[in-house]
Amino acid sequence: RLEEFLKKEVDLELSTLPDFEERVIDVSEVEQLMNSINTIPAPCAPVINPQAPNAATGTSLRVCWGLFSDDTVECYQLCYQPVSNERHSDGQAEHMLKVKETYCTITDLLPNTQYEFWVSALNASGISPPSERAVYVTAPSPPTIKNKKIQSCENAALVCWESRDINPVDSYTVEL
Numbered sequence: 001r002l003e004e005f006l007k008k009e010v011d012l013e014l015s016t017l018p019d020f021e022e023r024v025i026d027v028s029e030v031e032q033l034m035n036s037i038n039t040i041p042a043p044c045a046p047v048i049n050p051q052a053p054n055a056a057t058g059t060s061l062r063v064c065w066g067l068f069s070d071d072t073v074e075c076y077q078l079c080y081q082p083v084s085n086e087r088h089s090d091g092q093a094e095h096m097l098k099v100k101e102t103y104c105t106i107t108d109l110l111p112n113t114q115y116e117f118w119v120s121a122l123n124a125s126g127i128s129p130p131s132e133r134a135v136y137v138t139a140p141s142p143p144t145i146k147n148k149k150i151q152s153c154e155n156a157a158l159v160c161w162e163s164r165d166i167n168p169v170d171s172y173t174v175e176l
Helices: 002-007 028-038
Strands: 060-065 075-082 096-101 101-104 114-121 136-138
Touching: 002 136, 060 075, 060 114, 060 136, 096 101
Parallel strands: none
Antiparallel strands: 060 101, 075 096, 075 114, 114 136
């Protein structure tokens, strides 16, 4: 039988329907899914830490923050402004810094002044929402002792000083 089959002339031409040949396959939905897999999402909002003890001088503050997610972050945008400062009306301007780390030391600030800080995270996909705002306070200026008003006797001394700070100071420590 094989010999007879091989002697026959076989037509190997396959017929296809014309509508199948003209059919265009739409892959745009698949492309969108593939692109979404390779794209990193914009980061979540960072969490700004409250002011740490000894994180302030009279003219500087160290601000720290963190992320509670595994977001990819290229840099952070730290913004700040004085909370209230009647003496300097132009001091209400908002300042912005680009930072690579999750901390920053801000300098050239006014003594005994409250500053409001907030931070956002950035990557190639965009910027995160801003963090909650946190208020930090610079240390007060050292007081000036009034030398002409110093009085003393055998068991006591009277020392007077004046503060150069606009905002009230909570307490003073006198060292002998």
